[in-house]
Amino acid sequence: MKLIGIGTDIVELARFAAHAKALPEGPAGRYLTESEMAEALQRRNAATEYLASRFAAKEAVMKSLGCGMDKVSFRDIEIASAPDGRPFVRLSGRAGVRASEISAAAVMISISHGKESAVAFAAAVADDAL
Numbered sequence: 001m002k003l004i005g006i007g008t009d010i011v012e013l014a015r016f017a018a019h020a021k022a023l024p025e026g027p028a029g030r031y032l033t034e035s036e037m038a039e040a041l042q043r044r045n046a047a048t049e050y051l052a053s054r055f056a057a058k059e060a061v062m063k064s065l066g067c068g069m070d071k072v073s074f075r076d077i078e079i080a081s082a083p084d085g086r087p088f089v090r091l092s093g094r095a096g097v098r099a100s101e102i103s104a105a106a107v108m109i110s111i112s113h114g115k116e117s118a119v120a121f122a123a124a125v126a127d128d129a130l
Contacts, residue, residue, distance in 0.1 A: 002126035004104045007063025009056040010119040013048055016055065020047035031055055031074035039081075052118035053111045054079050060122035061089055061107050065098045072098055079109065087111050089122070099124065 019028045023040055028051055032040060036054055043050045057079045062072055076095035079087055089107040091099050099107070104124035111120045 002128055003123060004102055004126055005064040005066050005124040007060040007065075007122045008120065009059035009063065010117055011052050011056045011059075012117055013052045013113065014116070016048050016052040019051050023047060031058060033075055033078045035080065036078060049113050049118065053113050053120065056118045057087065057089075057109055057111050057120035057122065060120040061091075061095070061109065064107055064122040064124040065095065065104065066102060067098055079111070 019026055020040075022028070023044075024037055028037065028040065032051075032054065040047050040050050040054075055074075058074050058077045061077050062068055065072065072095045073093060076091065076093035078090040078092070080090055081087055087109050089109050091107065099105075102124065103126055105127040106125055108123045108125060109120060111118070113119070
């Protein structure tokens, strides 16, 4: 397995409560894709946790790609869910270009949250790791 880069991020849930109340308007529109916004609206009762975990995941992905939000847009990274609930990453735009530049075939992601925080860990991996 060829590991190219890793990233982790942790955020406080309280920071995202106002984002959840403002849905579909407000700050969440700057970091969620259309698909993620639709899922956030479906999870209205757990929107704070959802928004915090997606934000942390996107930050972790940027770090695994060796860049920050000055190089890659939050909306160029989508965190989706497999039928079994496992999260996975879709890259587009500048995030996809950056992955190609560092020869990353995929970014693997793990997300968790507790009562007060959400955390994500991302690993950019090469083709032979999949």
